[in-house]
Amino acid sequence: MPELVLHVTDIDEIGRDYDFDLTRAWLDAALQDTPLRRAGEGQAGHLHVHAQQNGQEYLVQGQLTAALETDCCRCLGPTVLDVDTELTALLSPGAMGELPDEIELDAEDLDRVRFTGPDIILDDLVREQLVLECPMQPLCRPDCAGIPVPKHVRPRPEDFGPEGVDPRLAGLEQLRDKLSDDKES
Ligand SMILES: [Zn+2]
Structure with a gap:
């Protein structure tokens, strides 16, 4: 009504x-x-x-x-x-x-x-x-830090591999190196 x-x-x-x-x-x-x-x-x-x-x-x-x-x-x-x-x-x-x-x-x-x-x-x-009047991205306060990530789900530095490359992507990296070698030769 x-x-x-x-x-x-x-x-x-x-x-x-x-x-x-x-x-x-x-x-x-x-x-x-x-x-x-x-x-x-x-x-x-x-x-x-x-x-x-x-x-x-x-x-x-x-x-x-x-x-x-x-x-x-x-x-x-x-x-x-x-x-x-x-x-x-x-x-x-x-x-x-x-x-x-x-x-x-x-x-x-x-x-x-x-x-x-x-x-x-x-x-x-x-x-x-x-x-x-509702903002596109409302914030409870300007410096809201967001939801804290619990420690047990935070990634450890070693998860990123020795050179920052995800181990699962190592194959791709090798392929890239191979391709650029081929180009140079
Ligand atoms: Zn907030």
Whole structure:
């Protein structure tokens, strides 16, 4: 069930402000199948938006905050992600699909979204914005050393052979030497 719903009939050219709590249940549902999850059991998140009519379209601008966490890419430990980001979208009535050509001229950071019916539903937009905030390679701390390799599985220097060549590759090395000998002769 969408929870972040604006009724277009309430929104005029002056616009109005909306505040939504991103509940734990909402975040849990929105973030399943993403690398993100809710951090802890406290206040989960908040969305504040100002929505105003602009001709046929509706401009929605606001601030999105959420206390999330993900897994560190090195040690897989919990990595805090305090999301505090802006949300800007221009919503045009109509079905998804081709947008008019003029739209290509718009600012890149403006999300263009279609909506149908009497309501503007922000759930998917907010979910997308949260996922975008997750870094490609999250680190629990900048100098995370990763998972320590237990001593008994660490390779010993002698495992690499006397000249650093894996003994299993010795045959290849001989072949290489033979080939280069042949070339020289
Ligand atoms: Zn880590």
